[in-house]
Amino acid sequence: MDRAMGGAPAVLTGSAVRRWVEKSAKVLAENRAYLTDLDSPIGDADHGNNMDRGYKAVLEKLPESDDIGELLKAVAMALISKVGGAAGPLYGTLFLQASKPLTGVREMDGAALAQFFDDAVAGVKMRGRSDAGMKTMLDTLIPAAEAFRQANGDGDDLAAALRAAVDAAEAGMKATIPMRAQRGRASYLGERSIGHQDPGATSSYLILQALADVVAEAP
């Protein structure tokens, strides 16, 4: 991995993407019960199982390639077919949309990653017919994408920009607590969805944090 002055990587390589996926799988497995608990008061208590099952399938299907587009597409297809709940098509579309411009790309710089986040957000919005403030994963993803673009524009290196993105993601995730759900199963509860953190927003946060960690720990 190329290094900028401070020793942090300047680009995200295909092998780093693979490590991100592996790390995500590990973190989601560790947080399986937590995510499912979050999904019980306002959903059907399966989000942790869904994500864990999905990422386990991803690990099996992940190609040995360094082609980021190919990797992300494999992630998308495995999630689409294995997650089962709403999160399947949503995360599937996220990765699928974001993978499209990356076919044949083996490393991404800050600008490419900013584009990646924007595409990811657009994919979820399209699939879910949803937007910020509806108590969904978008409440994590949108501020994260914006924070990343900002930090990258300010000249931060990849690791620092991802830190900023994760901080924004965390704030966004917590901000879902007082929201009233307007999409997904939680929306059936109306007012009663208030006061609970959204499970999808939480899994998105964990996945982003896995990316930041992988880049920070990069060899």
Next chain:
Amino acid sequence: MIGIVIVSHSRKLSDGLKELADAMSQAPVPIASAGGIDDLEEPLGTDAVRVLEAIREIGNGTAVLIFADIGSARLNAEMAIDLLEPDERARTHFCDAPLVEGVLAAAVQIAAGSDLQTVLREAKAAAQVVGEAAGSKEPEGLAREFTIRNRLGLHARPAAKFVQAMNAFAGDIRLVNVTKGKPAANAKSINGVMLSEVSAHDTIRMVAPPPEASAVFAAVEELIATNFGEDELAPMPRTSASVPQDRTITSGILKGIPISKGYALGSIRHISRALPEIAARQTADPEAEIARFEAALADAETELRQLLEAEDNRFSSYDRKIFEAHVEVLRDPEMYERVLKSVRARRICAEAVWRDVVAETSQTYAALSDPLLRARGEDVIDVGLRVLHLLTGTPSETHAGQGEVVLAFDDLRPSDVLTLNADNVVGLCTVFGGKTSHAGILASSLKIPVVFAVGRDLAAVAENAEVMVDGTNGIVTVAPEREAIVQMETAQFAWERRLAAAEAVKKLSAVTADGHAVRVAANMASPDELGAIASSGADEIGLFRTEFLFMRRSAAPDEEEQYALYRRIVQGLGGLPLTARTMDIGGDKQVAYMDRPPEANPNLGWRGLRYSLDVPELLDTQLSALLRASAHGPVRIMFPLVSSLDEFRAARHRLDRIKERLDREGAAFDKNVEVGIMVEVPAAALTADVLAPEVDFFSIGTNDLTQYVLAADRANPKVQNLFDPFHPAVLRLIDRTIRAGRDSGIWTGMCGAMAGNPLAAPVLTGLGLDEFSMNPRDIPEFKLIYRDLSLADCRALADDVLRLPSAGAVRDAIQSFLDGHSVEDSGFVGHESGESDRIGRD
């Protein structure tokens, strides 16, 4: 042809819906089921890739409609559409319609050859009401009326057939259900036809444009003549017994089925479910009327709650639901709003308005074909009458009047029994009705005599005539003679004394005067009986017949369904052991879907354990479900109709294998479940000493044992005099079985009708029987009788009777034994009619 893809969270649901749609469409429509996900533990969910494959499987260049159930199913369906190639995508449509109705409507329309637009429109309209779909103005064209005679009416397959036939004609064709007063519906639309609720014997009017009319009418005639391809015609409607009869009965004896024991004398009152006519009284103060109405609703609810609490433990959770349904009617916002509106607008009294609202609402339900909804219409009437009586200040018929009354119903409903709380009602009788109906089971626990199925003559008995109800023998006497009344009063006096004494001892254990204790158990054939069992004083369930689970349905219940039910029962028993007998299908109990060959001698045929071992999947499923239920409370497993040790070993082997599997899977179950056998084949009784070392208990089934030992078919009236469990041959086999059990240190019970017969108690006690399992109704009396016995005397009696030459001699010996013994002259044993020995099956 247009194809359909069904996307559901549940694979079972999508498969089942495909099956239903296949059955309803006359021409094969390509339908793919894409439900569930590939996860054995959590199979609920949707999988976009599976949907994608389903689209490709049936697509093949033609249009595809996708139907989805809830939330993420739609997301995944849309995901799948996005994953298609552009040309495929252009032919694929997501159809936003209610899943079941939408798929069925689409399938029928596709089979009828409709174009894409029509199919989409019909599918989307699937949940709308007929009036909206068709416009309610009287249609124009030539009209003719027809009467529908097939069993299903225009539902399901016949409706589909009808729609397909109508689609062959041009122009606007309408159907009007004249009988039910439905608005005109589009006869080419499956929804229009189904929502017209045409059932057997309804008259429909067909309206068609003049050029097509005669061909349309001919087609309808043809469909009716060929019964829409159904086999059966509907039976003629049963005319209600409460319609005025042309004759009146003023004296005589009527026979029915005894449901609840006891005697009563009272004047007969016929209960009609008709709403009374009420004159609309003008009022100057509608708000005061509304206040009165609200107070009546509140009072009615208080009444219901008091009923529920008063007899608390008599009601099972199922029964409680009946009350809940009634309370729901009281709280129905629509009926409430309509009353308020109408009282204000018309300024008339609340009772007149309420009567009309109740009448209309119940008619709407009564017109539906779903039996549950129809029953709801009856609830509305029941509750409507209750409120009406409160509003008018007249007592309800069932609470009515002075003096002791006997109520006569056409057909008793469970709610009639549950809401019966008038002290002056001394007896019940019905025109129709069976012992094993839910109402029958409930009524059998009443403290007043009940006789069912007295027949049409009952309805002809003059109102207020004096009748005597003998619930012990199932007899209703109209205008009884003085002498008969005196006789009855004597019997009743003794009976009531016995009853009170029996009630007092039923919760105690059955112990003889000299201190010998036995277990008294209940036989159970359906979970409906749990309430009655709980209050009977039973120490355990000695025989749980599981056949009911398999009967009257189209496929065997799977393990989960069985497990859920067994668990509910075990939990409902609160620690009392449950002896579950594996299913005994065959003999006189047949099950359609098992597709068994007819047998010349079914009782000597392929039934009980023999059948189970030959079709082991059914047995394994049941054993596994029973074992899992044993994690929630004590369960015993019992095999029926065992004739040799090999059979038992084979069954035990299967059980052990299932235990191993459950162990591997980490499922919870009681590793020490007792496993026993029914001793009902003479061979088993004769070799009881060989069987005893390998089983945990015996349970003697006297009904089958008797018919096999005496070669007397218990269902053949010509040999009924021979069918008698008191025959010394039967008693000797019982003796042999109990001895063999005792030698091997196991207990022996009895679950045939003999166990509950008080005449048998001393002999069986003398022979050493450990457990008596009977109809829960008989338990209090049994426990009472038992207290007067002495083990030492019973042993001597048993020794004597084994050597007697005939059943008659045995009965006489026991009777004189009891006569010499009985502290109290109850006349009770004298009333033992032998009926319970002879009818029914172990």
